[in-house]
Amino acid sequence: MKHTNYPYFDFLEFDPEKRANPSERSLWIAEKPEGGTTNENGEVEFTVPFSCQKNENNIEKKQGVDRQLQKLKLTAYGENVLRLSLGEVYPDSPMLSKDLETRRGPLFLEQEEDIWTIRDDATNTKGEIDFAEELISHWSDLLPPPQDALKATFYPKGSSVVSIQDYDQFFPARREAFSLAYITGEEGEIQQTYISIKATHKERFCGTGERFSKMDLSGKTFWLKNQDAQGTNNKRAYKNVPFYISSEGYGLFLHTSYEAKISLADHSSRSVQLLVSEPRLDVFFIGGDSPAEILYAYRQLTGFPSLPPLWSFGIWMSRMTYFAANEVMEICERLRAEDFPCDVIHLDTGWFRTDWLCEWRFHPERFPDPKGFVQELLENGFRLSLWQMPYIAEEAIQLQEARENNYIGPRKSTGLQGGSNFSALDYAGTIDFTYTAAKKWYQDLLKELLEMGVACIKTDFGEEIHMDATYKEMDAKGLANLYGLLYQEAAYEVTQDISGEGIIWARSGWAGCQRFPVHWGGDAAASWEGMAGSLKGGLHLGLSGFGFWSHDVPGFHGVPDFMNSVIPDDLYVRWTQFGVFTSHIRYHGTSKREPYSFPGISEIVKRWWHLRYALLPYILESSIQTTNSGLPVLRGMLLHFPDDHACWHIDDQYFFGDAFLVAPMLTSEDCRDVYLPEGSWVHFFSGKQTEGPRWLKNHKEELADMPVWTKEGAKVPLNPKKVNHTGEIDPEKTLELKIGENFKGIWYWMEKNQFANG
Incomplete structure (x- = not known):
């Protein structure tokens, strides 16, 4: 509809052509x-x-x-x-x-x-x-x-x-x-x-979900309608939340x-x-x-976010997709051999008999011994995460059972678009999580995998459902936005029941979904714009009640070639740095994402991975705070300085827990402007002290470092020794690093503790 500049026809969406017949609405x-x-x-x-x-x-x-x-x-x-x-x-x-x-x-x-x-x-x-x-001083009858x-x-x-x-x-x-x-x-x-x-x-306003927009949302209108956003640089949103905060x-x-x-x-x-x-x-x-x-x-x-298990805060390694057990084991062996710490291997769409054909069963030839495969991973310190979706394909072996028992909402139409349009419309039906029997049926599908030792289910999609279907307890219009909550709750509950650890890896979201972490930011472009958009989305999501959030490092898809564009080395490093200072860090995308595939910068990346594992006691401490407060792990500046007007507008830097002020590099220029609020700040990599409030114009950082400051006097608990995975961390040996005059930077501290290479 064209704009009329009248609220009747624009915001309320009355049809201006039907003014003569107003009985319709x-x-x-x-x-x-x-x-x-x-x-x-x-x-x-x-x-x-x-x-x-x-x-x-x-x-x-x-x-x-x-x-x-x-x-x-x-x-x-x-x-x-x-x-x-x-x-x-x-x-x-x-x-x-x-x-x-x-x-x-x-x-x-x-x-x-x-x-x-x-x-x-x-x-x-x-x-x-x-x-x-109203006080009136009568002068004219020109208007009523x-x-x-x-x-x-x-x-x-x-x-x-x-x-x-x-x-x-x-x-x-x-x-x-x-x-x-x-x-x-x-x-x-x-x-x-x-x-x-x-x-x-x-x-000024903020929140409303994972909004890929400026920090101050005043002067904007949004449709709160979940959909596959297909990136992080548009008005669409995977996670809408009907909640905002006003200044x-x-x-x-x-x-x-x-x-x-x-x-x-x-x-x-x-x-x-x-x-x-x-x-x-x-x-x-x-x-x-x-x-x-x-x-x-x-x-x-x-609801408050629950606390994910410790291993989930380690490195997750993935791509779209690994296709066989021997391929996965070769990657795991190389990560260990080359001293890259890692906790989770994720299998995306390729572990089924046909890529993308979700049947919750391993391919019998490419994964001939699923239980043995999972156990071997566990013995080497790797948890396994599995991709799946809430839609049943026309070719799926479960389709007839699902239709006969109304586990999927009966549809008025059975027409399929064909191919993968990254949409519910590619599939025969949507699992009806309003129906108790359908929920149990789905959980039983996951239960068999979880009992093998699978640690996490990736609850992908869920933003869209078949709107031509009939669901047991809700109409499709009321269910569509809420669907992600019911879907994620089902997977979270059965995971917690079987493993004792509450975690999923989810993309869609609505009010209440924060109770079931972890959520990630969707299919960002592997570009500087994709990274900047991801950060904006994460900041607004944290201001919408969510506590734990991640993103695909170094972006999900190539540009301009979706599957095959080469990822620049500096983007891989800068996105890694951003990921280290995020609650969860997962490498994932349409092409190779393993660090040894980028030999020019692999040693820099390795050093940052070890830093991540050094920071885990601090990250866990911040995460516990997130579960019982109003604070996310990754925080908009305004949460710490609500009276500083500048902080209501800054969308490219953030607080990571209480101690760290993080300003990711979002271009290939190795410099950026940084705002330091009131207080004494210590650069985390050089130890240099700076007083705020002030702007640091064109602040430069070499590729190996990042613009990160800590509050002077901050006490940061750290793991002092190298590990291959979180199972090797000894909490009894945690050291407390006090940031003060004698602090010479984190690299110096790690080398002194024989932690990092280079």
């Missing part, structure tokens, strides 16, 4: 409440009238149409969360923590003529409904007065203020936003709901799994606007004195 806008009460659950309920509007540029009431009365409910959870809901909310949402109801607190309504006040049991003001008349409108302000915590108000306009009928609204279809049923939040001219001291979680649209001061710079494609509206306003506190409260709502 109708907009209903909230007016001031007509009644309010505190119910038996300690929630405040309002009776709110909604008036029908004309389908025109000028937004005016449609005459002769009765208003509709709806119930609007406000609920409090703890000290800093308020829930505003219109319509029936999900009674048993998989997105929400199971203990949410234990934190519910009572609210009380006080009604006066000009204002209704909502308080908690400590008499804190939690909300106000404004009935006061504005419509009656709902004006409400909520205070989830202290100074955190969230206002929904209607007067975002040029003149009364030329409105850019509405406080609360819904849209009905031809039969009068509610199809979409809408809310807008007042925005200020200085407000004004609040977060907003839109509790839905349906497609939604969010304008962060874009369609109107005075409003955040949310449109969700379902008949209910359920939003949580989260207050906090810092973004980290807001994230903590969001995780209280949707």
Whole structure:
């Protein structure tokens, strides 16, 4: 649809050609409440009238149409969360923590003529409904007065203020936003709901999922619809999360799994606007004195990340794909022989009888003894990770069983596109994880592999499902975004049950998926732009509740030749450095990724791999912190310096745990600008001290080093000796490195401890 520059037709997506026939869809806008009460659950309920509007540029009431009365409910959870809901909310949402109801607190309504006040049991003001008349100095009757409108302000915590108000306009009928609204279809049923939040001219926003965008998202509109993003440099997203953080001291979680649209001061710079494609509206306003506190409260709502096992923090080696057991063993033997530490070997699409034909069974000739193969890997310190997907192929041996038992959603059409378009549409059906029997059937397929000793399942795809299918407990529109959560939960649960270790390797995501780590950033181009886009995605994902995140080093696919373009040496090294300072590090892509395949830089890479293993005690310490706080391992600068305006705009450097400030090299020029916030900073490789705040313009680093600083006085636990894998790390021998005047750089420390080569 072409832009009209009117909210009716652009943000709400009414068809401007159908103005003469407005019966197809109708907009209903909230007016001031007509009644309010505190119910038996300690929630405040309002009776709110909604008036029908004309389908025109000028937004005016449609005459002769009765208003509709709806119930609007406000609920409090703890000290800093308020829930505003219109319509029936999900009674048993998989997105929400199971203990949410234990934190519910009572609210009380006080009604006066000009204002209704909502308080908690400590008499804190939690909300106000404004009935006061606007101050008017009458001069002209040229234009009619504005419509009656709902004006409400909520205070989830202290100074955190969230206002929904209607007067975002040029003149009364030329409105850019509405406080609360819904849209009905031809039969009068509610199809979409809408809310807008007042925005200020200085407000900044972050979050909304794995967004490959600038740090400050103000002035942008996003469709919250999961899809195969096919890279990290576009508006598509594998992981959408209906949650954002505002620099004004609040977060907003839109509790839905349906497609939604969010304008962060874009369609109107005075409003955040949310449109969700379902008949209910359920939003949580989260207050906090810092973004980290807001994230903590969001995780209280949707779940905290669990702690992955220690071995998962080691090096993962993969490509698309290894095809045989002897090929894998040769790679493992060479990694060990050439002193490259490694913990995980990943088999991608080639371990089946036919490449990409997912049947959860090893090829009988190329992998003649799967159990022996897995055990031999384990004896040499390698865990095995396996690729699979949640779709059943037309040629799969399980297809008939899946169809007969409705383990895949029955489809209206069975047409296949053919070939691999990296899409659900290539396959005969989607496993129905809303159906308990189908979930168990899938888990039994994995159970046989896990009992062999397989350590991790790569839960690839899941962003898209067959929309023409019928699913047991949800309609396809409600399931599509939520599918990744149900899929990943199934694989995570059976892995934990069999191995005692909770881990998957996942690509899709939605609210709540952070409970099941680890997630990686998808199919980035092996280019500087792909690396920069990956970092942006990881930063926003960390600001959306996720704690553990990775990316394919040094990018997944070649450019311009998808399968065969040569990876530049400097890109391989710089992406390795970025990976060392990420919660998890995996090498993967469409061509060779093993470091010895890059002889010109393999010794540099080896040194960085050993640094990774030296840092593992610190990474584990930071990871434990991630599981019980609001902090991810890889953190946007604003999480540590929320009052520093520059940090709300920096998307190419980050904090790695508490101690490290990391600025990856994102070009082949070996120099970049770096911002050091307030404090004393020590360069991690040279030991040079610098005072902040300041910009380091054109800061240069040779290929073997990286722009990384630590806080002066930081204490960094390190593993002091070389190992081949994490099983050789002795936690009793961990050393604490204090960063101070006598620190001469990490390479000096490692050489002193006879750790690194070169």
